[in-house]
Amino acid sequence: MKAADFRYERPDTVAAALALLADESIESAALAGGQSLMPMMNFRIAQPELLVDLNGISDLAGVSVTGDQLTIGAMTRYATLEQATELIHAPLIAQALPYIAHSAIRNRGTIGGSLALADPAAEMPAVMLALGAEITVQSAEDTRVIPVDDFFLGVYETARRATELLTSVSIPVAAPGDHFGFYEIARRHGDYAMAGVAIAQRQGQFRIAFFSVADRAIRATGAEDVLSADPTDIDAAVARLSEIDFDSDLNASAATKQHYAGVVLRRALAGMTV
């Protein structure tokens, strides 16, 4: 199908985009890479009255390291990230990138678009949860920095307000002795995962985030506690996954999702040099 009609604006600056989004009398949508929003519009699941295209705002793209923080602009495309030398500071992102859809999708898709959409099956929200990221959103009035643990609220639901734009995400750079793991299972490479996990072990503390098993990317705090106390006690960690509120989907029942979660956790841990 084709998208329903809409009004189109392509601002050059963040301020101009925020001025457009500030008008709450019309339903607007920010267009980043369009690799999720465009299909939703073609299916007419999304029918914004105003489409604010962010692709003309060069300030929103780019990767930088300041002190111990790595900051990625919202409009940074996956293909750009794949080539970014700064990713040496974020090995978990580098591990996850090849799993994200296909090359032609990564040439357009952006990290900010994925985080703002909050698809429960997407990789980046879980990666950011595992890394303890901070997400910056801006409105015409102010700027907020939201800890990632407070950001994802449900299916396609985040703490970002309709008048706000997700402008960047920051993560602490990897330190010597940090370890990261990533694994997902999908029917076909690049498809939405049937279950996946992102793991960060920093200063001995684990952060474990699953995706495509619940209504959002979700941390497994019970398993984190077990592994932080004893990284070899994997069976106990897997047992604690029962604390997660698993959801069924077209692929699998909630019980099967829980099984998958155990499988991807074991495989991701096996791939880590802990």
Added chain:
Amino acid sequence: MSQTQDVTITINGEAITRTVPVRMNLVDFIRTEAQLTGSHVGCEHGVCGACTVEIAGAPVRGCLMLAVQADGQEVTTIEGLADSGRSAALRVAFTEHNALQCGFCTPGMLASALEYIDKGGTADRTAIRQHISGNYCRCTGYQSIVEAICDVIETGAKT
């Protein structure tokens, strides 16, 4: 009333200026305004890969971009890849290996295969399958497609 906008998109080296509705997809512009029907419209949600075209040298989904977003940009379609000779070796290999049946997926397959080869991809069948996983072939001709791509890489044919 649909909002319209003037756009100039350079397709295979030829600048094409039209007034189009803002909701028009790039691939529809290519097919209906530029009259280049080699780019196919399949799923219209970015899954099948039949509409794959190059923008500034990088393959993208023609159904997941608006024509207005390509204003001022250089687009290369499968016709352009053929005319410039870039897809020549792949086309020969696809023919020799019988790597197509109905041909609907072929333009997208060629564009994706070309990206793999241009980026220095090796004749690793698993890696090739992974790279073309974003292109559906409903005649299930993947085996011969993979063989054709391998053939081009192994013989070092100039694409």
